[in-house]
Amino acid sequence: MASMRLVVRNLRHYISIAITLFKSLFWCISDNFDYPILIKLADSFLSLYFIVFCDLRPITVDLDDGETTVHFWVSGHRKINRPNLVMLHGYGGNSKWQFVHQVSDLSKSFNLFIPDLVFFGRSHSRNADRTVEFQARSVVGGLKRLGCGGELAVYSISYGGFVAYRIAKIWPEMIGKLVIVSSGVGFTQQQKMTEVKKHGGDVSEILVPRNPRDLRMLVRVSMNTGIAYIDWVPDFILSQFIAVMYERNRQALVELAKNLLEREEEPEFFAISQKTLIVWGDKDKVFPLEHGRRLHRNLPNSSLEILKEIGHGVNIEAPTTLNNLITSFVLGVSLT
Template structure:
């Protein structure tokens, strides 16, 4: 009991010190320099330690630009792996725990989905289809889909995009990995899940305040939740500014389109071999949906990562990397 009181007292004084520090240097912290420095270090990590390089592709529609991280030295002996992220930031922040391992076994193609990171479009379409068309258009320009042998690993929102890619261009995708994705949720299921978290998709998926961001972390993760309580509000505000402010309205429209689309009530028909991975503590898309998806997809198997929530790519990254590598490389 005494030790707990000391911890609480320490946290209170630390909060006061950080608040004073923020006010003393308010001009500096008004500019999101800390998060931008961290983002730059992530880029350096991708370049120097993972042999990845940034490429920006202008599509033939004249409206869309897609940013990729791709393997700097592609090898014929390695299969191609496309990695599609979810809603929590750009591809760098979501896949930082995975790219080092996966780059040793695959030629990686890691796009920022449209309106995330450095990808953008003047097109007013906010559907999953526009995401799929943009990613495939970029992959074609990069020579990824030529000759087959390309697999897709997708998580959460990326799972919707991946399934649409397989539906529209089945010959391009050899194997599919779906992680913690609500593909096939009925309208009733989507409404029920939203009610559990307050019913406002914009606050949950596109946080505006530090409180919103803390809630997103709490919903997405099962372990490691305590660290976010120690992060000062001004740092969380900087993260929000860097990740969400530029395309906030477009991101909200993407989320609303996904939640309101009726055609998602039917699960997709996928013939490709599919690995489904779920965290047993997922609060966003409960594990029961993973079982439902596995029953629907005949050429699939379900792997459950114990102790992980929705953010399996962070909480169970090593296990997930091993599952993806063994599944895609197996003959």
């Protein structure tokens, strides 16, 4: 009987994979090829990678506000002896593209909950709110709908760090341990404007590129190593990436970025009580290392790890090192 149940479960698993592949291929060849087919195919194969090799499942939940839908990737076979880890991405695509180098390793140690933040990927809303608090409410609402109880560990990078920090402040009972990577949490208005002026353009042109030139600039600003490849990628492929990742919700993404930039932070830096690991590349051009050190000084229950010769995109430039730091910190064990 047990063997029959195993056969049925595996059969269902492979049927779901086949259906996902068929739907993805159909999606890509529709509309008479007037379509960013290469990036759509790549995005579909990323979905298959998440399902087959990382045991993750796509789940979409509608929130109680009646306006917001949040898409998650969630571990398919959660184990009670593994901690729950929430992963919050930044700008630059959806959760699949940002965490593709990390999910395989982290899925071996944690039950993963990976949302697309609202207006990224397949998460969307009719709500006009563009604040970080709205993103935090949406993530918390989605987690609650998925039955997440008790303390969670949260790993966040860049824009996701702002969201995670708000969750830790407003719902402190939900987060036991927090990892913040390359995020400008606690920036003053003047500091924000100073960093933006360094790159000589509107924040929307940097974070929400309109053309291949803008996307190349975003990659160069975000990374310190391995950026030569971006000059060899044809413009039409970069244009397809922009069409898939940015065009559908471009206005909302621009508004999110401007809200983050123009909003006055609280007069005093608000400290959180959760045990926090801060990870920073010493060549970060988006949020320079001094801001990581400042964050560390203001959080008494924090530690700071500095990665040499690494830029803002730690998840892309040093995923193995970052995975080891996250695992060691959350599990409380040494991996060396």
